[in-house]
Amino acid sequence: MSPMARTAPVPASTDPAIIRNFCIIAHIDHGKSTLADRMLQLTGAVEQRDMKAQYLDRMDIERERGITIKSQAVRLPWEVDGTAYALNMIDTPGHVDFTYEVSRSLAACEGAILLVDAAQGIEAQTLANLYLAMENNLTIIPVLNKIDLPAAQPEKYAAELASLIGGEPEDVMMVSGKTGVGVEALMDKIVRDLPAPTGDPNAPARAMIFDSVYDTYRGVVTYVRVVDGKLSPRERIQMMSTRASHELLEIGVSSPEPKPSKGLGVGEVGYLITGVKDVRQSKVGDTVTNLAKPAAQSLGGYQDPKPMVFSGLYPLDGTDYPVLRDALAKFTLNDAALLYEPETSAALGFGFRVGFLGLLHLEITRERLEREYNLDLISTAPNVEYEVTLEDKSVLKVTNPSEYPTGKIAEVREPMVSATILAPSEFVGAIMELCQQRRGVLGGMDYLSEDRVEIRYRLPLAEIVFDFFDLLKSKTRG
Structure with missing residues (x-):
């Protein structure tokens, strides 16, 4: 059957039985945006002449770096057995610094496609997003992508996926976002397996x-x-x-x-x-x-994200301070994970102390502020927040060395990270050595298969803010 025959007009009725809400979760570079492209094409949501690769990555910076930064919601029409369904797909970012985007998208869905690269297998961020989806009680559809690659090992990774979420290896869908193989079957499975949304149509909105x-x-x-x-x-x-x-x-x-x-x-x-x-x-x-018929109780919102890395942002030209202030206000609308407060520096003048979820988040935010609001910014070296308890039991939060109190101090606490590192078993020694140097405490390790191991560590955040990832990549040959 040709793809055209399956494309139905978007149903006008809002019967919840024909709606399916799902998102795609995966590690960075496992092909989420490419799979989303094929779905847009197959359902006819985007005309062939308007189609471009990574269609939902709208920002220039997303296209240049080849990563998804913002979630995008899109409605797809799809017909199964003569019934027209409306599929709401939310494409989510894969990088750990944008987990907050993913958690918000999951709250709007009933199901998730867990996408894994058939040549690389399960990666750490896939696991993190999977646990997020399970906490939200979503129905998970396991999918192996890029099965057309010469290095793909679909049987091996299908078994790994099945053992991870419970199920049989043959239940794992095999698709190729690039060639479109298996995407039609996946769309049918979404309609069949995902529950329709539930809610009271007659209650206050x-x-x-x-x-x-x-x-x-x-x-x-x-x-x-x-x-x-x-x-x-x-x-x-x-x-x-x-x-x-x-x-x-x-x-x-x-x-x-x-x-x-x-x-x-x-x-x-x-x-x-x-x-x-x-x-x-x-x-x-x-x-x-x-307003005329308000609901009595609001829906549970999201947990506020906790910024992990702090950096000062200052305009190069002092007169740009009001522009930076307005830019940050508009920017937090688009990126709710950003927290900021004004601060002054003897050397740099007026600026803001901004809390980010990680280093990539810092880099992308700075680049977007400079481009979208035409600013020239200086950012200070990233650091973390410390809690200092004085002898009189008062507690201070310190984000900058200049705020460190003088006088008698009872204790200082710093943020800790419970880190899970997934790696080939040959690199266990090198990884453990790196973590030991960074004041890490081993929490345990498990072999997922004979050549893949999961190592758990407790590490101080201050030790991994700078170059931990770079060193980890060089010690494990990427």
């Missing part, structure tokens, strides 16, 4: 904000997943945490370009535009409800 972006012309664009009730255009809505109310100017779905609709019902994923320019009024994790 409740929708969870899982992302928002700032558009210069239209103000704040908020992405939501509706849990109960229905949101319709031109009605007044209320944000439950800030109690701010707005008129819904436009509501619709992304497929993958924004498409206005007559409203969003139970289980649907879409966007809202209220014309609001104040970025503080659309908080990720907040609940949207109807």
Whole structure:
């Protein structure tokens, strides 16, 4: 059957039984965006002439580096046995520094495709994202990608995947995002195996904000997943945490370009535009409800992310300070994991102390601020936060050496990391030596197969902020 025969028009009815919400989770470079491309093509969501590789990676910086930084939600039409289904797919980043993006996407889904490279097998970030999905009680579909590669070992890794999530190796789907082999069967499996969203269509409307972006012309664009009730255009809505109310100017779905609709019902994923320019009024994790008939209880939001690495950002030209302040306010709308506070330095003048989830997060944020807001920035060397307890039992949080207290100190605490390192067994000695040098304490090790080992360590975060990953890569030949 040709792909064209399976493409159905997006159903107009919002019956939750025909909706499937899923995301793709994988390690960096395991082919998530390429698989998403094939799904967009196969379902006809993107015209052949508009198609380009890594279609959902919209930012220049994503395309240059070949990594996904932002989650993207898109609706795909798909027909099985004469019934037209609406599949809401959320493409997620793979790098550990963007785990917060992944955790927000998982809260909007009922299922997840666990994608593993058939030539590399399970990697650490795959495991981390898998545990996140399991905590959210998602249905997991294991998939091996890149089976067309000459180095692929599908049988070996299918057995590893099956033993990891419980199941049979033959249940693992085999696909190639590049050639499109097996993608159609995967789409059918998503419809068959993933549960439809549940919710009360007659209850007061409740929708969870899982992302928002700032558009210069239209103000704040908020992405939501509706849990109960229905949101319709031109009605007044209320944000439950800030109690701010707005008129819904436009509501619709992304497929993958924004498409206005007559409203969003139970289980649907879409966007809202209220014309609001104040970025503080659309908080990720907040609940949207109807002003005339508000819900009694808001949905549980997200755990606030804890910044791990702190760095100072200062404008090269002091007069750019207000521009940097506005840029950071708009940027946190797009990246809720960023925390910042103003600080001054004798040498650099006025700037901000910014908390990041990791070094790549720092690098990408700085590059995006410079490009998108036309700024020239200086960043100070990254460091971590210490807790200092004085003799009078008062506790200080220190993020900068200049804040270190004088006087008698009872104890100093630093952030610790419980690290899991997955590596070929031949490198165990080199890895243990590196961790020992970095004040690491061995927690245990397990052999996943005869040539792959999982080593667990407790390490001080300060020891791994700088060059730990680089050294780890060079000692294990990448």
